[in-house]
Amino acid sequence: MFFRPLIALALSAVSVTVVTAAPVASTVQLDGVTVTGKSVSSVQQFLGIPFAQPPVGDLRFRLPQPVPAYNQSFSATAFGPACPQQKFELPVLQGLPQEIADDLVNGVFSALFPSSEDCLTVNVVKPASATPSSKLPVLVWIFGGGFEFGSTSMYDGTGIVQRSIDMGSPVIFVSMNYRSARGFGFLASKEVREAGIGNLGLQDQRQALRWVQKYITAFGGDPTKVTIWGESAGAISVSLHMIANGGNSEGLFRAGVMESGAPIPVGDIENGQIYYDSIVADTGCSGLADTLQCLRTVPFDTLKAAIDNTPSIFAYQSLRLAWLPRADGVFLTDHPQRLVQQGQIARVPFITGNCDDEGTLFSFSTLNVTTESEVRDYVKNTFLPGATDAQVDQLSTLYPADITQGSPFDTGILNAVTPQFKRIAAVQGDGVFQAPRRWLLKNTSGKQDIWVFLSKRFKAIPLVGSLHASDLINSFFLGQELRDYIIRFAVKLDPSGAGLLDFKWPKYTTGNPNQLVFLDGLIPQVVEKDTYRQSQMDFLTQLTLQVPV
Template sequence: MALCSLTFLLLQAATTFAAAPTVRLDFATVTGLNNGTVNKFLGIPYARPPSKMRSRVGNLRLRLAEPIPAYTKNFAATAYGPVCPQMKQELVLPDWVPEIVHLEMDGVSAPVPVPQSEDCLTVNVIAPANVTPHSKLPVLVWIYGGGFEIGYPSSTDGATLVQQSIALGTPVVYVSLNYRVNALGFLASKEVKAAGLGNLGLQDQRQVFRWVQRYVAQFGGDPSKVTIWGESAGAISVASHLLTNKANPDGLFRAAIMDSGSPLYVGDITHGQPSYDFIVKEVGCGRARDTLGCLRTIPLAALMNATNQLPNMFSYQSLAEAFIVRVDGVFLTDNPQQLVKKGQVANVPFINGVNDDEGTLFSFTALNLSNTEQLVDYWKTFYFPRASTAELTAIFNLYPSDPAAGSPFDTGEASALTGQFKRYAAFMGDFVFHAPHRFFFGQVSDKRKAWSYLYKRGKALPYLGAFHSTELANAYGAGDLGARFIRFTATLDPNFPDSSNSTSSNLFWPRYTTKSPQLLTFLDGDVPQTLTNDDYRAEAIEALTQLELKYPY
């Protein structure tokens, strides 16, 4: 009996080993994982490690990622690589806030459940199990969000999405990546600008796009059929890739998807000088002739300790963040919204959608604000210091103080945490997400094939409603939004062959145009999808847009 059991285990182990998928990258054989329906290749380095010292290049921290010339040694790609160093997130709620809010927001300051390391520039590929280098499947490249402060690819499971693509008859290859965030990826100052090293996180992403062109065929993908997709900071990243390189995709992608993020109202990279100066002083580099070079030499722990003392997206000033994409003269040559106005947008089809209650998640930080004057002073202090009090007051007067008019929208007076909470949330959501989204479509939708959605599911969730990022559970959970993304990746059209004008999950999704600005709207209840016009809060959003164009952050 024991001998038979041992024989069985040995045979099982041999079968499992034989079933492990492999790919050939240059001179190396890379071994992955197989779960029966998909192959996973995880933690593949796409650039030289930033913290390694090399006599030829010195410390690669705060420099452009250097591609690996060639893979020469066999290795296993069976686990996600280390997470790039994360900025500490901590939301402190007053004791009087209902327990349900504490429960909903409990994950904000939760520790990242995987190792963190500066040596984090890795890429992951998930593909159908039966692919070959000749399969030529469409490719979907995922860029995570996290406010340019945090984020990592293992927080979303691309295997479910690939399995859904197989079930839909349009299999895709899924790629996700690590890119540098916070001070390591988006440091901003005159010193950074002079060195030509702004927006390093975006440059990391671009390096992955080049990696995909070189290697994705080995995993069954077609490098000529790449769609880039991101959420929040990831969506803003995707938008930035549409604007860089004089709007020339350079063959790196053919389509784009943006969830809750559009070209932003950002100014010159020197606007980040106060944060840079704080870090330099805090780590002891203040007297260095070359402060940027000094930052490359200090221990990572010291750099992150200084970084964590700066405001984050759950600090009092919320989304007035220290680290964000900025105009660096290299990757972004002008305010992204000005580039959009000039028509400098890549000529590729795209999807760009928003959630109904984008602002609620970021509106628990300033619960002390109790009237219009305090709201105006808050926004003038942190977001629009050059705007006049009169300008800001005029816009806030377009946002009624009646809780029934605020966000979560369409919930009456429910979720009125304070007298100004829903008003603040409505303004915050429009300011960062809805206004840039509508401006973007108003400028380019008649010149590009573009589709837009409005996600209104989850209204029953107290205080949050259809909040920022809530659509990801659908996109990654074999839902109807995820199905649309898969279809778009495969065919450059989010509609299915049997789409009709009936109210169903296969409702025909028309292109967005200025004459017919229609949104595919996802609803709770018996009617899962409908079409609505993009005309809500028209006067308020237009006023916000003009303010953003006048005073870029």
């Protein structure tokens, strides 16, 4: 059925590289040693380069350690393994039984994207003509996947670099693996806080950005012209790098692009204690004086199985993730949205945007929620535990059961899998994606250059509409509008073209909240005001500030 291919499209986003000529060797010098990549046509790839020491053995659950100077020549012609991936547990609408379906999806995913704890590598894709004196702008990609799965091998930057060459505005593309799989990269508890090892996945990304500063010149890049770019969890990561260290970018980047992600409504790292304790129990580490050290020593398969036993992004609690970035007192000193409110954010230009129906993909796990009382119970006890009856009343009023007001938006009576599906999808999409973006805009407007977009493409897809991650199609795979805007932004910090026929993307301010809307049909893009569902999103933001995950 169509549901599983959609998940593969939206969350794996497997790229396809069109090879037009046999690859030939290409080289670059790092620390005086030769690194051999491969060249196809006018683009060169250097893949699987270690940027940190393997986080294995006693380095498991520790801050990433820089690699020492490279002292031996090596080949960089293949992507490195992904970091350990979270087991998929997908909702089944029809067809194969749940267990068989899960095993099939996990088996295929593992075969396509092999993983290992030794996974901290970067990839650099560059124009073949770039030399150490070229000083080209650099796009650093951070993949999404709910902080549970993902791999750089899903996103081949060759098309991005080739397109930039064709536009006459060449850039260098960099991507990095980072510890995800929830527990591996985002372990959360009082023990984690005390050890100062919170948000290891973000720390991995930061270390990769430091690697870029040290080595990108050798590939022809300019370390002062780095734009960090991500989607979903990758976009959230971009936003959190902007607010880390009190908003001090450390010179690691000069701009950001966020597709479907913004500073999220999360609280203290100790809010994840219940999941940490579950892993400790399942690995046999309970009762020991140092459970964290025990977790460093248990066999990988035992630890991975324990992490897989915690709720995934497709579990009943859905986008109320078990493992995700939280305030740890080091990387994030407070609730991310409070840091934005306090002005602790890098004053760099950025692009941010959403897909119209962000919540649909994540609402199939709640198909058993079909009545008003069940919706209220789900919100109060599962999705937003801690919300009061009065707050649930207000939320129910702002997001009524009327299916014509739910998501996929603007589809009338269609796509109502259950009487409550579109309603729940609207709440999830606004609460986790749209409202946090609005909060970011409210607190940064007038202080830095901002461009906003909304993708309403693929609205005709049954049940999911303009689903989460569908904008990746226009930034990596098909079409070129969003991709071209991002390339131009990386080059000149303005996404609009300079030609008379180029569509002009106006800046956003709260006084003039312009957003570029991507559409299906003969008119591919228009400018509209970003004011839809204003009262709903304002309420959701105030609610999640009070009851963060």
